[in-house]
Amino acid sequence: MTSYKPSQKWLHWLSAILILGLFAVGVWMRTLGYYDSWYQTAPHWHKQFGMLLLLIMVVRIIWKFIVKSPAPLENHKAWEVKSAHLTHYVLYLGVLLIIASGYLIATADNRGIDILGWFTVPVLFTPFDGQEDIAGDIHEWGAYILMGFVALHVAGALKHHFIDKDKTLKRML
Secondary structure (H helix, E strand, O other): OOOOOHHHHHHHHHHHHHHHHHHHHHHHHOOOOOOOOOOOHHHHHHHHHHHHHHHHHHHHHHHHHHOOOOOOOOOOOHHHHHHHHHHHHHHHHHHHHHHHHHHHHHOOOOOOEEEOOOEEEOOOOOOOOOHHHHHHHHHHHHHHHHHHHHHHHHHHHHHHHHHOOOOOOHHHO
16 A cells, blocks of 8 residues: 555644644633633533544544555655654544543543433533643643644644655655
């Protein structure tokens, strides 16, 4: 197999759009004042799309075991392959950590997360003292660190495309 399957591409790009969008909205939400009309609405939608991202990430992880990724190109050096694998693992773990901390923020008041009025994601843990603050710090710093790894991932893809002039990026487009 020389290219990624369409299902892998869709899951990758949908995840990427959601991750970048959620990060941008999260940064923007920090600027909202209490009397801003989006103060209550933005977090609601941020949680909805965060739960959608969780669903997509679970599907991606399961799909990773079912549909194999193409082998690295022959011109890839061993260190590039290892760093790409490490970066991918950090991206997956980082996204899951940020979703988990977001869940802890949203359930700190001992109420589940309403999903479009269809169902509620239940509170799975008894809230603990300072849960919202601790989870909030993890969520915020985790998001910034994740964006650093996203930048590394993008830089690697662009390096392969423009400097090495290989098909690494084209296989995912």
